[in-house]
Amino acid sequence: MQQRNFRILVINPGSTSTKIGVFENEQCIFEKTIRHSHEDISRYRRIMDQYGFRKQVILETLDYEGINISKFDAVCGRGGLLRPIEGGTYHVNEQMIEDLKIGFNGEHASNLGGILAHEIATGLNIPAFIVDPVVVDEMEEIARISGVPEIPRKSIFHALNQKAVARKAARELNRSYEQLNLIVAHMGGGITVGAHRHGKVVDVNNGLDGEGPFSPERAGTVPAGDLIEMCFNGKFSREDMKKKLVGHGGLMAYLNTNSALEVEERIKKGDETASQVYEAMAYQVAKEIGAMSTVLHGKVDGIVLTGGLAYGQEFVHFISERVKWIADVFIYPGENELIALAEGTLRVLRNEEPAKEYINQDDQEGVDEHGPGL
Numbered sequence: 616m617q618q619r620n621f622r623i624l625v626i627n628p629g630s631t632s633t634k635i636g637v638f639e640n641e642q643c644i645f646e647k648t649i650r651h652s653h654e655d656i657s658r659y660r661r662i663m664d665q666y667g668f669r670k671q672v673i674l675e676t677l678d679y680e681g682i683n684i685s686k687f688d689a690v691c692g693r694g695g696l697l698r699p700i701e702g703g704t705y706h707v708n709e710q711m712i713e714d715l716k717i718g719f720n721g722e723h724a725s726n727l728g729g730i731l732a733h734e735i736a737t738g739l740n741i742p743a744f745i746v747d748p749v750v751v752d753e754m755e756e757i758a759r760i761s762g763v764p765e766i767p768r769k770s771i772f773h774a775l776n777q778k779a780v781a782r783k784a785a786r787e788l789n790r791s792y793e794q795l796n797l798i799v800a801h802m803g804g805g806i807t808v809g810a811h812r813h814g815k816v817v818d819v820n821n822g823l824d825g826e827g828p829f830s831p832e833r834a835g836t837v838p839a840g841d842l843i844e845m846c847f848n849g850k851f852s853r854e855d856m857k858k859k860l861v862g863h864g865g866l867m868a869y870l871n872t873n874s875a876l877e878v879e880e881r882i883k884k885g886d887e888t889a890s891q892v893y894e895a896m897a898y899q900v901a902k903e904i905g906a907m908s909t910v911l912h913g914k915v916d917g918i919v920l921t922g923g924l925a926y927g928q929e930f931v932h933f934i935s936e937r938v939k940w941i942a943d944v945f946i947y948p949g950e951n952e953l954i955a956l957a958e959g960t961l962r963v964l965r966n967e968e969p970a971k972e973y974i975n976q977d978d979q980e981g982v983d984e985h986g987p988g989l
């Protein structure tokens with residue numbers, strides 16, 4: 616029997632871009648990265664306020680490219696800061712929209728993914744999904760203990776792309792993802808480094824506002840005592856402090872740009888500060904990879920460098936030089952998120968797996984297993 620054709624729109628809102636793709640089954644027939652300047656984004660107080668702007672840009676782009684949206688069978692968005700959940704494809708439902716709107720686990724552009732998918736799908740009377748949102752949580756209990764019981768560590772990371780590129784590396788190694796130990800560093804607007812043990816991400820830095828390397832727009836781990844002093848010195852509001860960690864941290868704070876491409880240009884022109892800060896970012900990524908190698912007891916089958924920053928050859932070289940003694944380094948610039956979203960949607964449309972329902976598990980067993988400390 617001939618397989619039915621499905622046409623899917625996938626939407627991936629990142630901190631500095633909105634990536635969209637149109638898939639005919641597994642084949643990508645259109646793809647575009649719409650980059651948003653800092654000026655465009657910073658006009659909005661909350662990320663949720665960018666919703667109308669990003670929706671308009673998506674619809675205008677599809678219209679300009681002559682893509683007939685009435686032919687879509689489903690829309691899939693990158694999932695955001697929901698409650699911690701297992702990986703998979705989820706229906707966008709009312710509970711999910713509510714949690715995305717309030718930013719249940721914080722503010723991030725991916726909160727817009729499910730909402731944009733839902734809005735566009737509802738107008739077309741087709742289903743909306745999310746796949747492997749940033750709150751996929753497979754962390755081991757030992758990794759949750761931070762040192763302050765009220766502040767457990769959280770699993771907030773580029774789950775979709777980390778899992779997609781880990782599978783790609785496994786294919787190159789002729790093994791299954793579940794057989795391998797891998798360290799994956801996703802390096803985009805935010806940077807997360809995950810220890811993948813036999814198909815589970817058992818430790819990873821909270822790439823949003825918690826910890827890890829600084830990134831084009833995030834502070835990463837900062838000296839905690841000095842941060843407290845800064846919070847209470849009377850000069851900064853809570854909002855100001857949040858912006859220092861997310862949005863105005865990292866490259867933005869030191870160099871007033873979140874564009875690694877621009878930083879590379881400045882370095883070429885002899886800008887010493889740009890060079891020093893860019894190297895420091897690579898240094899911090901390498902250091903985090905080293906830390907994750909201890910999580911895996913030094914048994915590492917491969918290190919994967921991915922995300923927009925992995926296009927930067929000098930940047931990648933700097934990291935590789937420091938970590939290649941741990942394991943072979945695989946470089947997959949950009950990300951595989953669009954195809955991962957399409958594949959997750961296809962598995963459901965083809966009835967290969969059921970779509971999961973997102974529910975508020977607050978009253979159910981197991982929810983508080985990720986609760987405060989011990």
Ligand SMILES: Nc1ncnc2c1ncn2[C@@H]1O[C@H](COP(=O)(O)OP(=O)(O)O)[C@@H](O)[C@H]1O
Binds near residue numbers: 630631632876926
């Ligand atoms: N060819 C390139 N060389 C170096 N850096 C790049 C290149 N392309 C994109 N980048 C940088 O990657 C970062 C964005 O990565 P990306 O994964 O697209 O981010 P996000 O999806 O989180 O918005 C930006 O700093 C951008 O300048």
Ligand SMILES: CCCC(=O)OP(=O)(O)O
Binds near residue numbers: 628803
């Ligand atoms: C919240 C973790 C995922 C993340 O940081 O994504 P971006 O790099 O796209 O902002």
